[in-house]
Amino acid sequence: MKNKKFNLLLSVILTIFISGCSLADSENTGSSNQTSNSTLSSTQNLENNSQSNSENSVDKNTNTQNEIAVSNNENTISANSQDETKNNSKNVFVYFLNTGNSDSILIDDNGTFMLIDGGDNDDENLVVNFLKKHNVTKLKYLIATHNHADHLGGLDAVVKNIPVETTFVSNGSASSKTYRDFINALASKDLTPAVPLENNKFYLNNSYFEVFNTNGGNSTNNESLVLLYTNGNDKMLFTGDAEAETENEILNKLPQNIDLLKVGHHGSRTSTTSQFLNKLNPKYAVILCGKDNSYHHPHKETMDKLKAKGIEVHRSDECGDIVFESTGNGLKSDCEVIGDYAIGK
Numbered sequence: 191m192k193n194k195k196f197n198l199l200l201s202v203i204l205t206i207f208i209s210g211c212s213l214a215d216s217e218n219t220g221s222s223n224q225t226s227n228s229t230l231s232s233t234q235n236l237e238n239n240s241q242s243n244s245e246n247s248v249d250k251n252t253n254t255q256n257e258i259a260v261s262n263n264e265n266t267i268s269a270n271s272q273d274e275t276k277n278n279s280k281n282v283f284v285y286f287l288n289t290g291n292s293d294s295i296l297i298d299d300n301g302t303f304m305l306i307d308g309g310d311n312d313d314e315n316l317v318v319n320f321l322k323k324h325n326v327t328k329l330k331y332l333i334a335t336h337n338h339a340d341h342l343g344g345l346d347a348v349v350k351n352i353p354v355e356t357t358f359v360s361n362g363s364a365s366s367k368t369y370r371d372f373i374n375a376l377a378s379k380d381l382t383p384a385v386p387l388e389n390n391k392f393y394l395n396n397s398y399f400e401v402f403n404t405n406g407g408n409s410t411n412n413e414s415l416v417l418l419y420t421n422g423n424d425k426m427l428f429t430g431d432a433e434a435e436t437e438n439e440i441l442n443k444l445p446q447n448i449d450l451l452k453v454g455h456h457g458s459r460t461s462t463t464s465q466f467l468n469k470l471n472p473k474y475a476v477i478l479c480g481k482d483n484s485y486h487h488p489h490k491e492t493m494d495k496l497k498a499k500g501i502e503v504h505r506s507d508e509c510g511d512i513v514f515e516s517t518g519n520g521l522k523s524d525c526e527v528i529g530d531y532a533i534g535k
């Protein structure tokens with residue numbers, strides 16, 4: 191009898207020890223065990239019907255790439271999202287945070303939130319404090335447009351501080367510490383990132399977004415997820431750092447005459463082709479760029495195209511944080527437009 195009790199005690203201790211080890215392992219290795227976790231709740235629907243995306247991955251990135259499931263369950267996501275529709279107000283606030291030469295955009299549809307990118311590594315506190323100040327107690331969607339530090343940097347801190355329901359990432363991987371920090375932060379919260387499906391509407395409240403360029407690209411910038419956000423009649427396009435190649439690839443899928451374009455790649459000449467701009471014909475353009483940044487963003491070629499079309503340009507280096515209010519029937523901004531189409535120094 192005594193022996194039996196001792197054996198039981200021993201096996202309990204061993205079990206605790208072993209699970210402790212595997213937890214530590216998963217934190218250190220970018221959580222390669224993460225997809226087998228059966229306690230996932232927020233991404234369960236995606237996972238049940240997910241497929242491994244590893245066939246597209248480069249060998250050295252297999253560990254991290256394997257974690258990313260391709261969401262494959264349109265009905266479940268849409269149904270769940272629509273269940274959560276809370277009220278009929280149409281006014282939505284879009285905050286372009288002034289994180290310098292990096293992106294972070296918060297959309298607030300009447301208390302339902304999504305965050306597109308999280309600034310650079312040194313923007314962690316700025317982004318988290320901004321979210322807390324705006325009473326963001328939960329992010330329904332967290333989007334990492336692509337795996338560059340000026341978009342991913344602050345997202346690990348966001349994940350650690352704010353509950354997240356669903357995380358969408360681009361079809362690509364990275365070997366940087368910033369990327370590992372992000373993946374590890376997600377793992378520590380039992381979250382699995384997924385590449386979203388195209389031809390799907392992801393609802394916030396009454397507004398929704400669709401995603402393009404989910405098949406990746408020939409460079410990290412060209413892997414950027416491109417989001418078309420719709421609130422009533424208002425349409426805004428968020429491009430991450432997508433460049434000409436991606437713009438050309440998705441051009442035919444995009445609508446004509448949108449309201450607002452978040453200009454790709456901080457106003458770099460590598461983005462915003464004339465064809466892209468002519469098709470979208472946005473009323474407003476937003477450029478997220480740091481004052482006197484070393485890349486000299488925004489570039490002359492981009493500013494000339496925006497000027498030729500008379501597009502109203504709102505820039506974080508001139509305005510700081512930029513807020514747009516979408517009424518469902520037009521946009522208003524708090525940002526005073528200088529209107530001289532100055533190029534980056």
Ligand SMILES: [Zn+2]
Pocket residue numbers: 336338410411431
């Ligand atoms: Zn980039």
Ligand SMILES: [Zn+2]
Pocket residue numbers: 291292293338340341430431455456
């Ligand atoms: Zn960037």
